[in-house]
Amino acid sequence: MDPECSQLLPALCAVLADPRQPVADDTCLEKLLDWFKTIADAGSSLLLLQENPCLVTLLCPVLKPQDLSPRVLAFLLRLAGILAAQEDCFQHLQQGDLLPRLFGEAGPLGGAAWTAPTVRSGWIQGLCSLTQHPSALCFLAHSGAVDTIFSLQGDSSLFVASAAGQLLVHILGLSMQAPAEGHPSLQPAHWPACAQKIVGHIEESLRATATPQVTQALNVLTTMFSHCHDPWTQVLWVHLSPLVACLLEKDPVPAAHSLVDLLLSVARSPVLSSSSCGLWDTLAQTLSRLRASQAGPLALGILKLQECPKALRAQAFAVLLQPLTCVLEATTQAPGLPGSSGPGLQCGVAAIGPVASSEACAGRGGDPTDGELPLAWPPGSVGGTADAPLTAGMLLPSKAACVGLLCQTLAHLELLQPLPQRPSPWPWAPLLSAAVTILRLCNGSATPTSDTGTHLCAFLAGCVRVQRAALDFLGTLSQGTGPQELVTQVFAILLEYLTSPDSSPTVLKKAFQATLQWLQSSPKPSGGGDLEPHAQLFLRELLPVLPKRLCSPCWDVRDSGLEFLTQTVRRWGGQAGFRHALLASEVPELTEQLLRDPESYVRASAVAAMGQLSSRGLHIIPASPGHPGAQQKSLLEELLHILSTDSEGFPRRAVMQVFTQWLRDSHADVAADTEHFVARVLRVASQDLDWEVRAQGLELALVFLEQTLGQPSSSCPYAMTPPAAAPPSLVAQALQPFCRVQLFDFAFRALFDCDRPVAQKSCDLLLFLRAKTASYSDQQGSSSGPDVASLEAALQRWQAGDQGQPLGDLEPEAVVAVLRSLDLEGLRGALAESSDHAEQSPLSLLQDMLATAGILGENEADCY
């Protein structure tokens, strides 16, 4: 412990032990415990106690817990637990009979203080810290604490109840570690007494009729099987699985959510995956017993397992697909009228029949030869009509249930699809069909003729929640392929959503995202070059829609439209078809207008979009209507104006990003006079109040440096290095442009910027520069002239916090000399530390707590 802290500790302990001295808030006590934990973890707790006897004295007042405030009492319990985590310190505290008085019957356990949840929480956490060694187990056994922990599982406080369950797992694990040398006994009856007691309690809870008790037991087991993978856990599962199986016989199945968690944690456990445990049967039984909404997470969990019987996977997949099956069947049931439903729905069903071709169903990522699931859609779930009433009934009880189940299913499938262990072949076509159908039901373009379909229409019409989930899923499905007809339908429904005035802003955002995903995954024509014809056609249809979205009264719609535009231009800005369509539309003109949007987010997105359009040569400056000959302000001027005047940081930062990219790409407007461009940008950026703009100004300066002086040398030790340094005159000449653009003035000033990232960036820049000029300065020797002196004086002033005047014209020699004299490495090291390390130090904490404690009482009394 720091000697300064050691000096303050007795005073703080005295304050904490004095019930008349109100202490600082819980945050301080929490931080104090963090500090003690760090000290204890780093060394000997016993030594800590011996060197700081005030800590033992502090723990002693617990003998009269009624005198202490609950938060101090809780603090002391937790502190004692942290200290007693080491066995020698535990023995030391035991000698003083301190621990029984803290954690036993004589402690706060039976007293009035126990009614405070914070004390119960402190008690649990203290015990949890303390239970790290066999002596602690003996202590627990003798103090009767385990029974108290059992009762705390049902505590009124969520935190206490949760921690009690975790503590039980911790104790069980520790007590089973003790005899771990040998093979664990096959009979829990031969396990250590403490373990037997806990297992007995779990058994009793599993047999209970009250659901909360069953939930507690299941949660404890879930935590245990998730975190402990010792062989004895297999014995325990074999012992308890009949009781768990009994739960499935009840109607309804109690604590279904917790049961699913438990079964999945068991299935994931490396020691329990063998089929001898009967786990697969239990999982299969559970899948069939649970309600659809409860079975969904279990099905997903099963499909995510690395190893699992094929039949179970097929069952799980069928469960997961069931709601979508229901949707497809419901929307195509048209007895006697096979052609009366929408064309899309018909197509969907055509593709999902049990004999659907593997060509239609196998995606790019799928392996049609795998043979795990030979049918595109699991057998029995689609194709036949026998299950239809059952599956339809699952969706129809109420709108809320229907919406909830569909959203959950779509989200589960979205999660599953990118995983390597997803079922193979992945039924792209039916899934696409289902997603499109759902979106059509939502926007009212589907016209199902069956009763179920009509019901679904009524439930889903205009439902934003389902629209969002379906669009997310549709976007993910872009990773695979489906029949061209379906892909056409996908583009059609996306266009419908993007065009519809009824689409809500959040739905539009998702529609834009899904569209982008589908466009990006659209296969390129064999000859290369332009977009695939369908996508091209789609983009042509979309571009007239985009202006409407860019003129939307909702800022988020305008912004999403601009983000979409930026991405599409980045991707296809070089392709003739796209360029032609874009230039023929109003989009570029509208985008430019959005540079003056009242919303700063939109202005920033417009800046990014215009930057991209300009880079691709898609920004044509229109002639001013009043003066046909005169041209409007160039984009560069417009962006510089935003950088100088915009009151919000987002657009200014966006401008800096565009400028930096333009400099990197040698944009025509920049290349015309790079020096002039850099000088203007740096002058504005260096004055910006937003540190991120200043930092980006330095980034631009670094790009300029690299372009002028070459890339930073490779750090690879085997890399070839140029044999000779450039002659001094050349280096001086090379530095001249930086002096002219006043880069050094900005960089040196930024070195002492009050915002750390700016100073860090400047430090990196100057280190790069020094490396580049090292040979020159070696040859020149130490330079001392009037320029150097004035620069050093300015640096000192800046370091002291004075802003002062600009440096004016600097000579390269003076810059190089100052670069040599600066301890840039030291500065970089200091900046790498978090800037609040001083105020967050333990010493600061102790000082603050002491300072606050001294005045609390007075203030309490005399305010009002």
Next chain:
Amino acid sequence: MGWNVLGALSLPCMFPWPVCGGDGCFLPHPSFPQQPRGSSFPSPRRALQARGCRVPSGGLRQVAGAIACSSRETDMGEVRKGWQRLTPPSRPGAGQDVGRSCILVSIGGKNVMLDCGMHMGFNDDRRFPDFSYITRNGRLTDFLDCVIISHFHLDHCGALPYFSEMVGYDGPIYMTHPTQAICPILLEDYRKIAVDKKGEANFFTSQMIKDCMKKVVAVHLHQTVQVDDELEIKAYYAGHVLGAAMFQIKVGSESVVYTGDYNMTPDRHLGAAWIDKCRPNLLITESTYATTIRDSKRCRERDFLKKVHEAVERGGKVLIPVFALGRAQELCILLETFWERMNLKAPIYFSTGLTEKANHYYKLFITWTNQKIRKTFVQRNMFEFKHIKAFDRAFADNPGPMVVFATPGMLHAGQSLQIFRKWAGNEKNMVIMPGYCVQGTVGHKILSGQRKLEMEGRQVLEVKMQVEYMSFSAHADAKGIMQLVGQAEPENVLLVHGEAKKMEFLKQKIEQEFRVNCYMPANGETVTLPTSPSIPVGISLGLLKREMAQGLLPDAKKPRLLHGTLIMKDSNFRLVSSEQALKELGLAEHQLRFTCRVHLHDPRKEQETALRVYSHLKSVLKDHCVQHLPDGSVTVESILIQAAAHSEDPGTKVLLVSWTYQDEELGSYLTSLLKKGLPQGAT
């Protein structure tokens, strides 16, 4: 067939996890009503002066920590309030806390999260609520129906981008239009400070803030917003800060009102909170000043102006650290007006370019300000400041007096800290802290009286400048809270944002005065309240006609008992006559009869015994239809009596009595009558 009882309906409301926090503007809470106003206690100003100005830590808004669970007293279930990060096996905690307002309400099967605040006192993951308590219920977006944000202070909205973009909530977020506009500015400000100070990589980005804000649905005051078919919300004016709102959440006939932070008295720029008599099942109210009757704000304002004036007059510089938007604008109006009146020339600056931004939003949302500002807006926009100019970093070195508003408000980074370091050494200068500062910050240190501060690089900064604390927080005091309870007329009240002991006092006061239950849950506890929802039931015309035929016309003021069969179909309830129910359901009617055997000592033949029974009953039951049937049995209404010989005792006859449940009373009476035996004379 009579009533078809469908089971008791109990729709609980659950309130887990609120925590509260300081938004940087709190005063200590004196005991209520410890001293009447105008008593001998010194004013806060004088008290602070006398002690060289130290901030009371009790001044920060603290959540009730060690509160006994109300469930044990009321048997109404548990209360769960406030959550903390709980990473197994350490770091739970059910204590009081600062920040992270976050309450989960389950009402009528809908789950709504109220506020999503952060904790300014921690730099690790404890700064955000532990959402794993919700995620264990499944996917967040599936579990939660919506999130409501009451106002833009970070302890109410600071965790929102984390929650939506990092934890993964993808549902709707509701807030008022001004909150939607200002919230991202404060989040951005906070992000910049966090990244600036610690270079945090694992933190939400600017893009995340924007994406989070795209999930926001802005609401107008008093606009009923339909979240879905069953859940609706409505915002009421809350004062406190621009755009702050109280929200009513309604599912069917059940409703909850969440106040967020509110102020029942108007201030310089905002009006007083108001709510209609919406009679919610529950009112969740903040209780920051649970036991405080606040002194006049005018008094605090006078103190503030006097302090600033004195410092400027003696040539000193005054630094006022503030957060970007909110209370700062109120102080600006105050100084602007004072400067104008006193014709002062010393410059006033507002740093970080926020002045324009503030002006923009206050102009845009002028309807959210108070009446005076709205009135004068036509002649002069109160937020177009004549004396307050944008600050440039170089101005700090200018000679002569000046007043500077600089961010951040706790002197823990950026410009305010930089200026403080420059000016701290001069005793002519002054720093005025208008709000609460968390431990560890320079603001906290100077307010607790520390004068030698260790800065970075082991540099020691000696603070000679004058340090003042002036709270301008705008929360309802005890009187205001009582006033709001009186306005809304809730069935139950739940107190959050307060200190245990003081909340206890207010709880008693509310219970006594309004005769309602009042709860004050500790962090992590849940309250469950049973409600009596009214469920609309359609009544068949036939049943109504039958009732009316009895001459009883429906009267809304006189509830009546109506008999029929309740049918539930497609989530709708209908009350129909039992005959109609049978017909609709295709059921045949069953008759239920009670039977009883009565032994009579009578050696005569069965027929004679039956005749004697008939005669006896005929004489006793004059108002009833007693019949002797040809088969020898006797009937009284639906009751059937038959006489039979005893199998073993020829001197005894067995009377078999049976009756329908409709005539149960008469059946029981007859049985008891027959058990007494027949009179000797009966033939």
